[in-house]
Amino acid sequence: MGAALDGAGYSTRAVHAGDPPRDTGSPVVNPVVHSATFFNDPEGRGELLYSRYGNAPNSVALQRRIASLEGAEACLVTGSGMAAIACALLASLRAGDHVVAARALYGGTRALLDAELPRLGIRTSYADFSDEEWQQALEENTRVVLVETPSNPLLRVVDLQAVAEIAHGHGARLIVDATFATPLNLRPLEHGVDLVVHSATKYLGGHSDVTAGAVCGSAELVAEVAERARVWGPALDPNAAFLLERGVKTLALRMERHNRNGMEVADWCTRQPEISRVHYPGLPSHPDHELARALLDGFGGMLAIELAGEGDAATRFVRALRLVKLAPSLGGVESLASEPRFTSHAGLSAEERAASGMPDGFVRFSLGIEDAADIIADLRQALDALG
């Protein structure tokens, strides 16, 4: 990162951080470098450049940029968010170790903890991090505490500082999946977190056109993660790195709009009689509102509602949506809706979902960057269709 960016704001860093020095005639945009390997000098000096190592030019520029936004010493980009999470965990755990994880976790992460890590002799206990209950889950051999904040789909916010202190007191690392927040709304490393991971497929990329991940932290910890990635092999392709870098350039602009749309649409939803409950950390009614105000620079574009008419109403409502499309992902410029009972939480019974705060009638939105008035008009006409 150039010295000229010391102290620069997030919008500036999103555009420039990590760029190599420019000479007259240099391309303004980092070109896609399609080379799997790079010449070294005869004495073997210099860094061996090889794309699987995560040090190909497109990845290096991107890693500096994301590290700058996170306030991290280092970043590793990977071929998916799952690869980022898997390598962060593999770097932090050995056979016989134990993980304490939040119950509200991305389904792929649940599968990693429940089906893959036990094959390596690593067990996980789940807990709810919105109270102190989780501390009872700590065991003598707990080496990782893993949470997502804000969580999916209830957007619960974790008191990172408090969790970090307890985890560290226990000799465990705190790893946080901050995909929903992005470094524009939350920088977990400022709150004592050891490693922050992202599905860059979501907001960092921002256009639903690239699958990628990122891990940020101290140079020492990221080097440990990179060592796992070198061998397990989830490198990011240079084309994907190019798309992700282009997405990151507009992250600050997009998050401003996602945050604004989130607040406006959430506020509107609280006034609609067909909607019985609104989950958005920017609303005073959200259980973590005060914590969210303290930790977050914006409340984000993720929003969930409960329809008074429950499952039947949700089915009719989502079918009537026109501008907002049904799709399971999030964080792109387009507004999307999904029903957890058919997507992320399809594996649970209706009773289990209700007990986890997602009764039938629950609809999750990833609000895009469209005009809030148009999103609201679409929700209104879909509510009207409930009759």
Ligand SMILES: *Cc1c(COP(=O)(O)O)cnc(C)c1O
């Ligand atoms: C999507 C997602 C992931 C997985 O990321 P991929 O890029 O799909 O591998 C992990 N965590 C969260 C919170 C996600 O939303």
